[in-house]
Amino acid sequence: MADLLTFENLGNLLMLCFLQAVLGFDNLLYISIESQRAPVAHQRAVRFWGIIIAVALRVVLLFAMVHLIGALSEPFYTFDMPGIIEGGVNFATVVFVFGGIFIIYTAVKEISHMLSLDHLGTDVSHKSGKSAFQVVLLIVFMNLIFSFDSVLSAIAITDVFPVLAAAILLSGLAMLLLADGVTRFLEKNRMYEVLGLFILLIVGVVLLGEAGPAAAHAMHDDSLQIKIMGYDLIPMSKTTFYFSVIVLFVVEAIQSGYSRKLAAERHAEQNRSHG
Template structure:
């Protein structure tokens, strides 16, 4: 126990908590949006159990990664379709590709649903279209996909399992505290749900980009990077990702304010 109480471990813990908070934002956004697909009376319990199960499985994933990191990082297949598709494939590559496609599919499906509804009230009453357990399973699976990125990033900081587990538990508690508030905000400001879905779309693209370099980074061999039609698949930097998110939020805020101003002027003009 005394070995854990060092200045180095304290610094690593603070870094891990910050990392989990930053990387957990998109996860919390997904949980808040997806939980609204469950029956209204069960949405809060869906968020609670989805987060609790996801955090527990994230710790299991972390333990597995710590024990098997060498085996999981080695490429198990080499793509050699010259000029079309080349590069190495490891476990992380598969997770990132599956996760990126899954998240993009979810976001596009929900955006398409919003475009096809005829009445907003009908959409609101149709929120409970999925069973509670189905939504919980979707939240858990997606959380694990998001977790892979954060677990790999965390392992780059330290391999001390108690520190990693404590940071994950703290991030889970933070999600439990914030999930209801984020959901209530999205319900009152439904235009931000669209914004959230487009952010998830970008997250899916980010994960696909991470897949391109997963095997190369693990083996420290640039030649194992995925290349499609001769072009290397390069991940989006975190700076670019968060800049894109900030731009989307700012545009939405300005557009919402401008729309309210136009509606006010129209109402004033109609009265006169």
């Protein structure tokens, strides 16, 4: 126990908590949006149990990764079609591709639903096409997809399992504390739910990009970098991702302010014409 209470482990814990907070933003956003698909009476319980189960499974995933990192990093297939597709595929590659496609599909489906005529006449707070159990399963599943990148990054910082587990538990506690507030904000500001779905769309693209160098980074072999049509499939940097998110929020804020100002001017003009 005394071996764990060192300045190095404390510094690593603080760094890991910061890392989990930065990488957990998109996860929290997904939880807040997806939980609204459950029946209203169960939405809070869905968020609570979804996060609790997901955090527990994330610790299990971490334990497995620490002990099986070599086996999971080893490429099990290599594409060798020059000019079409090249590079190695390992477990991380499959997770990133599957997760990215699933998130993109989810975001596009929900955006299409919001644009449909049926949605315009429906109060989404009283109707849902998913049961509470289905939503919990989706939250747990997607939490594991989101956590894979953060777990790999965490292992690169330290291999001390108690420190890694503590960071995951603290990040889970933070999500529990913030999930209800984020959900209430989205319910009161429906336009930001659409914005959140577009952010999830970007997250899906980011995950697909992460698949490109997954095997190459794990084996320190650049020849395993996935290339499509001769071009490297490279991930979007976190700086670019958060810059894109900030730009989307700024554009939404400016558009909302302009819409309110335009509505106020029209209302004032109507009052003058009636007066």
